[in-house]
Amino acid sequence: MINVAGIEITPELVAFGGLATVAALAAIGVVAFNNAVRSALCLVVNFFLLAVLYFTLNAELLGISQVIVYTGAIMVLFLFVIMLLNLGAPQILHEKWDFKRPAGIVLALVFAGLIAGQILPSLMSASRPVSNPALDAYGSPQAIGRTLFSTYVFPFEAVSILLLIGIVGSILLAKRRI
Amino acid sequence: MATLTNIPHQIELRTSEEPFPTAKTQRVKSTRTMWNWLEHLHPALLALIRVLLFVLPILVIVPLLIWWERRLLSWMQDRIGPNRVGPFGLLQTIADGVKLFLKEDITPAKVDRLVYFIAPALALFPAFAIGGTLPWGPSFGPLHLLTPIADVNIGILYVLAISSLGVYGVVLAGYASDNKYSLMGGLRSSAQLISYELAMGMSLACMVLATGSLRMTDMVSSQEQPLWGAVSFIQNWNLLTPFGVIAGLVFLICMVAETNRAPFDLPEAENELIAGYHTEYSSMKFAVFFMGEYASMFIFSGIFAAVFLGGYNILPIRWHYLAEVMPAMSGLWDFIDSINYWLAPIWFIGKMIAGISFYIWLRATLPRLRYDQLMALGWKSLLPLATTNFIVIALWLVTTSVFGVALGWVWAIGAFVVLGIIYRLTIGMKGVEDRLHNRVVTLEEPERRQVEVVEPPKAATS
Amino acid sequence: MIGVPLVAYLSLGLFMFTVGAVGVIVRRNPIVIFMCIELMLNAVNLTFLSFARYHAVAARPGGPSAAESMMAGQMMVIFVMAVAAAEVAVGLGIIMAIFRLRDSIDIDEMSLLRG
Known part of the structure; x- marks a missing residue:
């Protein structure tokens, strides 16, 4: 095994590195592109790669629902709205340059530095998953279903009410005449 | 209600390793020796074979499908359809593909x-x-x-x-x-x-x-x-x-x-x-x-x-x-x-x-x-129907395991009727009204403009 | 993936969160700001799931068992997804309503409440 700075370079780590690099570049693209459609596309790529990363974490049901919910529904909605606005007035989605840009970047870097300096080092020791074959199927539909409808049934119902309110609210906003 | 606890158990049984043991599994075992070499292949190679076995036929079949569509459509419309290139016109799609390849890509x-x-x-x-x-x-x-x-x-x-x-x-x-x-x-x-x-x-x-x-x-x-x-x-x-x-x-x-x-x-x-x-x-x-x-x-x-x-x-x-x-x-x-x-x-x-x-x-x-018909069909008919079906199946599964098969069916049909009535009184009614309104095409006569005949002022004649 | 340390996943999550925060501060297009919020939510989701997989928190005596904490992380992700979906439905509705009212969606021009 090759060691770089005390970390074993495994094939899995290389694969993760590739995925994570593309995901990070896509995340930068979301902010950097002036064109909103391209930002949305970058976000789609990012979410899709996150779904792949969820698979690598054995969370298969969540990985697939990430694709269904985010890539398949939410981002399509975003694109839909961007295109609708573009159709109405192509000029309105124009970015301008001002002092917020450097200020925002500096603030975010400080934030990232704080977390990376304080929290990550203490977690270096817990760097390997506990290999327990009994727990490896924790992301399967069966396991999630059992937990969701027993221990977490109250939050589940609360979320369903939230979604209902969301539906009613969006209809209320969208309809001109009720 | 104690029998309600049977349901997770039942689901657990179904999701076990071999959920539906078939008698066939036994009988095809005899021919297994002939195919043993497949099991000795490297898993990655086997996966590659599976992918090729799936993708290649699709690539071959898609042109044939286009030909089939054109022929079948023309038969339905009492035409002949493409029949010149190759036997029965089978190569028509290939010819079209070559044409598309050679076209300028604008x-x-x-x-x-x-x-x-x-x-x-x-x-x-x-x-x-x-x-x-x-x-x-x-x-x-x-x-x-x-x-x-x-x-x-x-x-x-x-x-x-x-x-x-x-x-x-x-x-x-x-x-x-x-x-x-x-x-x-x-x-x-x-x-x-x-x-x-x-x-x-x-x-x-x-x-x-x-x-x-x-x-x-x-x-x-x-x-x-x-x-x-x-x-x-x-x-x-x-x-x-x-x-x-x-x-x-x-x-x-x-x-x-x-x-x-x-x-x-x-x-x-x-x-x-x-x-x-x-x-x-x-x-x-x-x-x-x-x-x-x-x-x-x-x-x-x-x-x-x-x-x-x-x-x-x-x-x-x-x-x-x-x-x-x-x-x-x-x-x-x-x-x-x-x-x-x-x-x-x-x-x-x-x-x-x-x-x-x-x-x-x-x-x-x-x-x-029409666009509004499309949306109405999707949201007002298909989605409620599928959701009703979902609820009824769930009810049927529960009642069957609690009360037995016969009562399960009674419950399911009853639930379907009740949900159908609710649908009819809420969404369905609106749908019927809309359809009625849309079917009657009213060609309102445009308001007739009053044309005032203005006499040109008489030129003062002397 | 056994060969990947927990810190790798967390770093990616941290990076995505930071980029999302930068986007929220820097951009003026409310739709892009919305997308950046989604990015931040997803960064948190990734963190939840990687902690769930590596269940580093289960070591504490008297705390939740490993299995419980593994499920808890996933449940949080499910709820975050549901909340994000509701948020997007309402948020995009609001953006459309504002656009219809004012023919502009520049976030800096929305200063009606300033007095």
Whole structure:
């Protein structure tokens, strides 16, 4: 095994590195592109790669629902709205340059530095998953279903009410005449 | 109510390693030695073989499908159709493909280049990716190593997830073309696909509930059980069960809408939007869009065949049960059974082609829907129907396990009636009114303008 | 993936969160700001799931068992997804309503409440 700075370079780590690099570049693209459609596309790529990363974490049901919910529904909605606005007035989605840009970047870097300096080092020791074959199927539909409808049934119902309110609210906003 | 605790137990039983033990598993073992070499291959090589066995036929079949569509459509319209190039005109599509290859690839000046180029690829990708979990052959015996490409335990969800990516090709093509008609086509398409995806997911969820598994091969093997758990010599194809009929109809309509085919081809309605989202595409890029459409039609037919039509079985008859009951003719039944097994991919592809023919039939028969009709059908009819079906199946499962089979059916039918009445009084009523209003085309006479005849002032004459 | 340390996943999550925060501060297009919020939510989701997989928190005596904490992380992700979906439905509705009212969606021009 090759060691770089005390970390074993495994094939899995290389694969993760590739995925994570593309995901990070896509995340930068979301902010950097002036064109909103391209930002949305970058976000789609990012979410899709996150779904792949969820698979690598054995969370298969969540990985697939990430694709269904985010890539398949939410981002399509975003694109839909961007295109609708573009159709109405192509000029309105124009970015301008001002002092917020450097200020925002500096603030975010400080934030990232704080977390990376304080929290990550203490977690270096817990760097390997506990290999327990009994727990490896924790992301399967069966396991999630059992937990969701027993221990977490109250939050589940609360979320369903939230979604209902969301539906009613969006209809209320969208309809001109009720 | 103590019996309610039986339900998780029952589900647990179904999701165990081999949920539906079949008598066939035993009998095909004898021929296993002939196919032993398959099991000794490296898993990666085996996976590659599976992928090639799936992708190559699709690539070959898509041109044939286009030919089949043109011929069948012309027969239905009392024409002859392409019959000049090759035998029966079979090479017509190849000739068209060569023509498209050689055409100039025009990129309009003001397109969003990156998006413009990746859109056709995104349109083709889901069609091939969905096939990954499609069980186009038997999942037991020697052939099980060749199909499907990946038998994951979230097969149906995978199908839904990847098919929901299909909208990107259309939307981005519409956006990138920098053309109002393309953009309108893309917008229409995204609204249509999102709306029909819900009903499609709901109808598939019904079948997941009835089967008790998300795995595609389990869905197929559950359909080899006795019909309704009672009629032993007929297979329990989902289309033969009461819940499956409703879910199957909903799925059938939704899959036509999902593939943007007539009568749901509003995104490319030529009399309103030129060619819709692919107006600005020419040459190979246009061909790729075309190919994606046909490939996804083919794959969706395959999903319908696997989930509702008993997968690879040619007829819904349990041959080995017949062989047990009628020992005198067991040789015949076993022979038919082995044909059913060994020619399984052919039966499955036959069902897929039947699905394609259904698409073509629809195209030849039905006029295109209006946009509001499309939305009303999706949201006011299909989605409530599929949801009602889902609720009724859940009720049926619970009541059957608590009160027994007969009372379970009473409860299910009762629930269906009650929900139907509720639907009729709420959404349905509105729908009827709308339809009535829309059917009466009122040509109001424009208000007649009063024309005042103004006399020209008489010139003062002296 | 056994060969990948927990810190790798967390770093990616931290990076995505930071980029999302930058986007929220820097951009003026409310739709892009919305997308950046989604990015931040997803960064948190990734963190939840990687902690769930590596269940580093289960070591504490008297705390939740390993199995419980593994499920808890996933449940949080499910709820975050549901909340994000509701948020997007309402948020995009609001953006459309504002656009219809004022023909502009520049976030800096929305200063009606300033007085």
